[in-house]
Amino acid sequence: MSAVRPLPGHPHIARHDGLLKVEGVSLDALAREHGTPLFVYSKQWMLDALAAYQRGFAGRNALVCYAMKANSSLGVLRVFAEAGCGFDIVSGGELARVLAIGAEPAKIIFSGVGKTRAEMGQALAAGIGCFNVESEAELEVLNEVALAAGQRARISIRINPNVDPKTHPYISTGLKGNKFGVAHDRAVAAYQHAARLPGLEVVGIDCHIGSQITDAGPYLDAMEKILDLVEAIEATGIRLHHIDFGGGLGIDYNGDTPPAADALWKQLLARIDARGFGDRQLMIEPGRSMVGNAGVCVTEVLYTKPGEDKNFCIIDAAMNDLPRPAMYQAFQAIVPVSERAGAASTYDVVGPICESGDWIGRDRALAVQSGDLLAVLSAGAYCMSMASNYNTRGRAAEVLVSGGGAKLIRRRETMGDQLASERF
Ligand SMILES: *Cc1c(COP(=O)(O)O)cnc(C)c1O
Numbered sequence: 018m019s020a021v022r023p024l025p026g027h028p029h030i031a032r033h034d035g036l037l038k039v040e041g042v043s044l045d046a047l048a049r050e051h052g053t054p055l056f057v058y059s060k061q062w063m064l065d066a067l068a069a070y071q072r073g074f075a076g077r078n079a080l081v082c083y084a085m086k087a088n089s090s091l092g093v094l095r096v097f098a099e100a101g102c103g104f105d106i107v108s109g110g111e112l113a114r115v116l117a118i119g120a121e122p123a124k125i126i127f128s129g130v131g132k133t134r135a136e137m138g139q140a141l142a143a144g145i146g147c148f149n150v151e152s153e154a155e156l157e158v159l160n161e162v163a164l165a166a167g168q169r170a171r172i173s174i175r176i177n178p179n180v181d182p183k184t185h186p187y188i189s190t191g192l193k194g195n196k197f198g199v200a201h202d203r204a205v206a207a208y209q210h211a212a213r214l215p216g217l218e219v220v221g222i223d224c225h226i227g228s229q230i231t232d233a234g235p236y237l238d239a240m241e242k243i244l245d246l247v248e249a250i251e252a253t254g255i256r257l258h259h260i261d262f263g264g265g266l267g268i269d270y271n272g273d274t275p276p277a278a279d280a281l282w283k284q285l286l287a288r289i290d291a292r293g294f295g296d297r298q299l300m301i302e303p304g305r306s307m308v309g310n311a312g313v314c315v316t317e318v319l320y321t322k323p324g325e326d327k328n329f330c331i332i333d334a335a336m337n338d339l340p341r342p343a344m345y346q347a348f349q350a351i352v353p354v355s356e357r358a359g360a361a362s363t364y365d366v367v368g369p370i371c372e373s374g375d376w377i378g379r380d381r382a383l384a385v386q387s388g389d390l391l392a393v394l395s396a397g398a399y400c401m402s403m404a405s406n407y408n409t410r411g412r413a414a415e416v417l418v419s420g421g422g423a424k425l426i427r428r429r430e431t432m433g434d435q436l437a438s439e440r441f
Pocket of ligand 1: 086227228229263265305
């Protein structure tokens with residue numbers, strides 16, 4: 018009898034006789050085939066994450082627009098497109114990616130504080146569903162670009178509801194001091210102005226208060242403020258067909274307990290219904306909660322190095338592959354791919370990059386030797402999409418696992434790829 022033990026909080030990852038597998042596929046075998054560092058994603062985890070939102074919206078007119086900046090790899094986008102998702106994009110580059118996999122333009126919404134005229138033109142030509150406008154100045158520019166193209170741009174205005182999502186300051190976006198959206202008290206005037214611009218068609222309202230939110234409270238507060246505004250805006254004769262409530266729902270990195278997507282939406286829909294807006298189309302822009310715990314990064318231990326104050330475990334993945342610890346002091350669990358007998362030591366797990374900020378985990382108890390494989394968990398979101406070539410490191414390969422099979426969705430970047438665009 019073989020012993021199968023799912024990892025707590027990671028239902029699609031389990032130890033089979035001590036060996037770590039994702040959806041039944043051995044990480045050790047994948048690392049031998051494709052090398053390390055290697056990102057491995059569970060398709061089932063992504064579909065389950067989407068299903069939780071869909072359960073929450075059962076019987077409603079709702080559209081889940083995956084915020085693709087969390088993980089914009091084509092193989093991941095295709096999973097969501099095939100499952101019926103729309104996409105939230107933040108650049109012309111993301112638009113090109115999502116069109117490349119055949120996404121429906123009408124289900125694409127375009128967020129971001131600094132859209133260029135060229136990006137606006139590109140999105141109008143593609144026929145996207147909605148621009149989420151983030152400032153009064155952007156309204157003017159979009160109006161001009163749309164008129165020049167002989168089109169009307171469908172818009173919603175992103176409102177900054179001034180609520181504290183109680184997350185890391187770099188991923189709080191709905192507070193007064195943030196660069197995002199239009200201030201709550203400017204909103205009605207901004208909508209009245211937009212409604213008068215001939216190149217624009219007002220269709221909705223949106224907000225996005227932050228990321229890795231683990232408490233329903235800030236969402237409920239933001240929803241009340243948005244619904245107050247829907248009332249005030251509609252009192253001026255402007256009809257809002259959709260309410261886009263953004264993304265931001267957190268995942269379990271280290272025993273975090275965010276509300277389940279369906280339970281959260283049960284509460285939010287009760288508020289929406291109570292205030293008489295249950296007939297509006299609902300849109301959301303989840304990113305992290307759609308992919309975060311679908312992914313792991315498999316990495317090899319290069320050296321262990323005892324130090325005066327600390328022991329270091331030096332791995333072949335680094336801050337260019339896994340930027341979240343360096344950027345946000347984020348925690349990601351690190352576990353051995355194959356359990357090794359013997360006493361654990363406490364290590365700082367670090368990459369090879371020439372920066373003291375290049376750490377992946379601090380004070381981790383591990384029984385490891387050089388040549389061992391480790392899996393950095395919760396690596397589906399904001400890892401590969403933020404990866405860089407710092408230290409002239411090629412970006413990692415990516416594998417999508419489904420139903421016991423594995424598909425390489427991105428080959429490892431070569432030196433040729435890196436040098437191709439340069440001249441001297
Ligand atoms: C980043 C972002 C999202 C997704 O946030 P998550 O925390 O990954 O769910 C959604 N909407 C906008 C406008 C964003 O900038």
